[in-house]
Amino acid sequence: NPALLEPQGDHFYAHEPPRSPQLLVQCQKPFNGETPHALLAGAFVTPADIHFVRNHMPLPRGLSAAEHSITIEGPGVGATTLTLHDIRTKFKAHTFCSVLQCAGNRRSEMAAYKLVEGRAPWNSGGMGNARWTGALLRDVLASLWPQELDLVNPLNNRAKHVCFIGSDQHKETGIYYEGSIPLAKVLDPLGDVLLAYEMNGQELLPDHGYPVRAIVPGYVGARQVKWLSRIVLSENESEAPWQKKDYKLLPQGVTDHEGAEGPQGWTSMPAVEVMPVQSAILTPEAGSVFAASTTEAIKVRGYAWSGAGVPIARVDVSADGATWTVARFTASEVRPSGRQWAWTLWEADVPVPEESRKKAGPLRIMCKAMDAASNTQPEKVATVWNFRGLNCNSWGNTIVRLE
Amino acid sequence: NPALLEPQGDHFYAHEPPRSPQLLVQCQKPFNGETPHALLAGAFVTPADIHFVRNHMPLPRGLSAAEHSITIEGPGVGATTLTLHDIRTKFKAHTFCSVLQCAGNRRSEMAAYKLVEGRAPWNSGGMGNARWTGALLRDVLASLWPQELDLVNPLNNRAKHVCFIGSDQHKETGIYYEGSIPLAKVLDPLGDVLLAYEMNGQELLPDHGYPVRAIVPGYVGARQVKWLSRIVLSENESEAPWQKKDYKLLPQGVTDHEGAEGPQGWTSMPAVEVMPVQSAILTPEAGSVFAASTTEAIKVRGYAWSGAGVPIARVDVSADGATWTVARFTASEVRPSGRQWAWTLWEADVPVPEESRKKAGPLRIMCKAMDAASNTQPEKVATVWNFRGLNCNSWGNTIVRLE
Numbered sequence: 050n051p052a053l054l055e056p057q058g059d060h061f062y063a064h065e066p067p068r069s070p071q072l073l074v075q076c077q078k079p080f081n082g083e084t085p086h087a088l089l090a091g092a093f094v095t096p097a098d099i100h101f102v103r104n105h106m107p108l109p110r111g112l113s114a115a116e117h118s119i120t121i122e123g124p125g126v127g128a129t130t131l132t133l134h135d136i137r138t139k140f141k142a143h144t145f146c147s148v149l150q151c152a153g154n155r156r157s158e159m160a161a162y163k164l165v166e167g168r169a170p171w172n173s174g175g176m177g178n179a180r181w182t183g184a185l186l187r188d189v190l191a192s193l194w195p196q197e198l199d200l201v202n203p204l205n206n207r208a209k210h211v212c213f214i215g216s217d218q219h220k221e222t223g224i225y226y227e228g229s230i231p232l233a234k235v236l237d238p239l240g241d242v243l244l245a246y247e248m249n250g251q252e253l254l255p256d257h258g259y260p261v262r263a264i265v266p267g268y269v270g271a272r273q274v275k276w277l278s279r280i281v282l283s284e285n286e287s288e289a290p291w292q293k294k295d296y297k298l299l300p301q302g303v304t305d306h307e308g309a310e311g312p313q314g315w316t317s318m319p320a321v322e323v324m325p326v327q328s329a330i331l332t333p334e335a336g337s338v339f340a341a342s343t344t345e346a347i348k349v350r351g352y353a354w355s356g357a358g359v360p361i362a363r364v365d366v367s368a369d370g371a372t373w374t375v376a377r378f379t380a381s382e383v384r385p386s387g388r389q390w391a392w393t394l395w396e397a398d399v400p401v402p403e404e405s406r407k408k409a410g411p412l413r414i415m416c417k418a419m420d421a422a423s424n425t426q427p428e429k430v431a432t433v434w435n436f437r438g439l440n441c442n443s444w445g446n447t448i449v450r451l452e
Numbered sequence: 453n454p455a456l457l458e459p460q461g462d463h464f465y466a467h468e469p470p471r472s473p474q475l476l477v478q479c480q481k482p483f484n485g486e487t488p489h490a491l492l493a494g495a496f497v498t499p500a501d502i503h504f505v506r507n508h509m510p511l512p513r514g515l516s517a518a519e520h521s522i523t524i525e526g527p528g529v530g531a532t533t534l535t536l537h538d539i540r541t542k543f544k545a546h547t548f549c550s551v552l553q554c555a556g557n558r559r560s561e562m563a564a565y566k567l568v569e570g571r572a573p574w575n576s577g578g579m580g581n582a583r584w585t586g587a588l589l590r591d592v593l594a595s596l597w598p599q600e601l602d603l604v605n606p607l608n609n610r611a612k613h614v615c616f617i618g619s620d621q622h623k624e625t626g627i628y629y630e631g632s633i634p635l636a637k638v639l640d641p642l643g644d645v646l647l648a649y650e651m652n653g654q655e656l657l658p659d660h661g662y663p664v665r666a667i668v669p670g671y672v673g674a675r676q677v678k679w680l681s682r683i684v685l686s687e688n689e690s691e692a693p694w695q696k697k698d699y700k701l702l703p704q705g706v707t708d709h710e711g712a713e714g715p716q717g718w719t720s721m722p723a724v725e726v727m728p729v730q731s732a733i734l735t736p737e738a739g740s741v742f743a744a745s746t747t748e749a750i751k752v753r754g755y756a757w758s759g760a761g762v763p764i765a766r767v768d769v770s771a772d773g774a775t776w777t778v779a780r781f782t783a784s785e786v787r788p789s790g791r792q793w794a795w796t797l798w799e800a801d802v803p804v805p806e807e808s809r810k811k812a813g814p815l816r817i818m819c820k821a822m823d824a825a826s827n828t829q830p831e832k833v834a835t836v837w838n839f840r841g842l843n844c845n846s847w848g849n850t851i852v853r854l855e
């Protein structure tokens with residue numbers, strides 16, 4: 050059961066931190082909350098207090114920046130412990146914007162099409178673009194094991210994966226949260242994997258992994274482990290359920306837990322790592338009302354992003370599905386390498402079709418992004434629906450009303 | 453005019469080589485020919501003589517492996533000339549399968565939807581999977597300029613791009629064929645950019661770039677320059693028309709040359725480099741006939757590939773667009789790095805819908821691939837149509853007949 054680990058007794062949640070009342074709560078225990086669309090559209094850098102939160106367990110207690118350390122181990126390169134103070138002071142700090150996205154973002158759209166297993170019915174606010182500061186994990190490994198690791202060619206290392214283990218514990222089983230990424234991503238000089246200790250120029254908030262978390266640009270949020278306590282270099286990917294089960298896009302014929310455990314289930318699919326190209330409409334909100342007689346065009350705003358780190362080449366917006374307006378990009382940020390871990394905010398003035406203006410009623414506005422690798426979003430949620438409700442990247446949309 | 457350079461006098465084509473009569477000719481001058489679908493499906497490694505050919509000019513004459521050399525230059529690192537003999541003997545040879553694809557592959561489907569500018573109406577055979585042998589360009593640069601170039605972090609170099617110049621010349625203007633790729637791709641230890649002098653264990657055929665060509669895994673064929681004569685490290689991408697114009701996916705509102713030269717035209721879009729996720733059905737061929745009364749399922753074969761180098765996670769096949777059969781992968785090849793430059797061949801036994809079996813008529817069979825970054829193919833060609841008819845990666849399909 051992929052959700053096996055989630056439900057826990059209420060008493061484990063007696064010490065959750067205060068949270069912004071602006072967060073739209075999907076689930077209290079563990080805490081899942083998303084950013085309202087209009088607030089997301091309002092800032093290129095998402096403020097920390099309203100940035101979406103996806104916890105898997107109760108918030109870990111007793112962590113302190115002054116006393117925290119991370120153990121880094123194996124294989125064939127021993128184990129060592131670094132204090133967060135070391136990480137902050139001995140390594141160059143890097144700062145850049147990088148999108149975090151819950152794999153369940155826009156799950157509500159998948160759930161509306163067909164029942165999904167994931168519980169949190171996220172809209173488009175399970176995604177944020179913060180500015181992270183930290184040490185490159187590449188620099189840390191280079192300093193620890195300059196001889197023992199081949200830092201240039203990852204193939205020459207026995208380790209192929211890097212497992213991140215958090216301090217957040219499933220109290221009933223004792224399991225700590227864990228996920229892994231390829232060592233090649235860490236060693237890539239343009240990979241930008243951070244041990245991040247600041248978000249938007251401030252210490253991390255408890256919900257975002259205080260005092261230190263992994264930032265893995267372009268990857269699903271689930272691998273960007275918060276409250277980081279251990280890093281394990283490994284020949285294999287993590288054996289944790291979040292790696293081997295939950296975060297997988299099952300074939301479309303799998304519609305229940307029995308199917309998920311069968312031959313076309315978890316074992317047949319790779320773990321979600323790099324995220325696909327996507328865009329969503331943030332404003333106008335669904336249900337917004339416009340005067341049919343006077344509204345020739347509607348200003349539409351949204352985000353676009355591709356986990357591949359290639360720039361968004363174009364966002365097209367339409368109110369009829371046939372004629373497409375090319376959106377203006379209003380904000381983004383490109384790394385010196387050309388990789389684009391930040392989102393691209395965009396806006397477009399979309400003409401309201403003459404036919405629609407003649408009568409009152411709903412008007413569906415759609416957006417679709419293409420990245421620089423020519424990857425595009427699928428039109429219909431039906432064609433990417435999956436049992437866990439993950440990686441919904443069909444055309445973004447909002448339904449407004451003409452009156 | 454993006455096609456400005458193509459038409460040339462017949463007399464320039466007096467010395468074209470003999471070619472396999474099995475190639476389906478799209479254009480004689482310059483020569484463009486594709487592989488019949490059934491032959492493509494029949495071999496994991498596409499034989500050289502039937503591998504698609506997309507030439508931009510007359511075949512260059514007088515090239516010889518014994519006398520050929522490549523000049524490599526700047527910026528800030530001088531210029532040097534390497535003989536092909538040096539390239540063959542002084543550097544480790546690497547051999548692996550890598551897909552070549554014409555950006556115009558499946559253009560016929562785009563053209564059927566709406567007029568496109570590209571002349572060659574490719575079906576799904578403008579793509580092949582050959583086994584290439586050559587020296588890594590990374591190794592060559594490391595040997596030439598161990599001090600002058602930062603081989604680990606491309607950001608530390610003035611050069612950001614690598615231009616490849618062929619020996620094929622547009623006789624009327626004197627321009628040689630040219631394209632560029634990011635230096636980061638060349639320096640990536642897992643990037644696998646080759647100076648290739650063998651195809652499927654043999655010297656290159658004239659049409660495939662004899663005596664040496666660039667192989668740039670995951671990139672559009674247009675950058676994998678044949679008959680390679682010069683390599684230029686540059687601060688900017690190539691200024692050639694094939695980089696700045698032809699190989700771009702223009703916004704969907706651009707439907708003529710005037711639009712292409714306007715503000716939403718060439719200058720608004722990036723050059724095609726990394727290719728998107730895709731799949732196509734190779735057999736049964738369109739028009740194949742099956743007995744409605746006795747055909748419960750149809751065996752379907754095809755290819756799938758993603759230029760990102762991530763594995764194909766799944767291919768789904770359907771004869772009704774609603775229920776999807778997961779295809780079996782019959783052949784692929786993964787690099788030790790995990791990158792997958794080879795295609796994945798697949799097959800599936802697709803149930804014929806009961807409704808279709810009750811009456812004679814056409815039956816459309818569809819396929820859609822998802823790669824390990826969760827990128828998928830768009831359903832309809834209309835949503836990715838573009839003026840040049842490039843990168844058609846909508847759902848693969850074939851229409852057979854039930855009788």
Ligand SMILES: [Mo]
Nearest residue numbers: 103151152153
């Ligand atoms: Mo997530």
Ligand SMILES: [Mo]
Nearest residue numbers: 506554555556
């Ligand atoms: Mo091409």
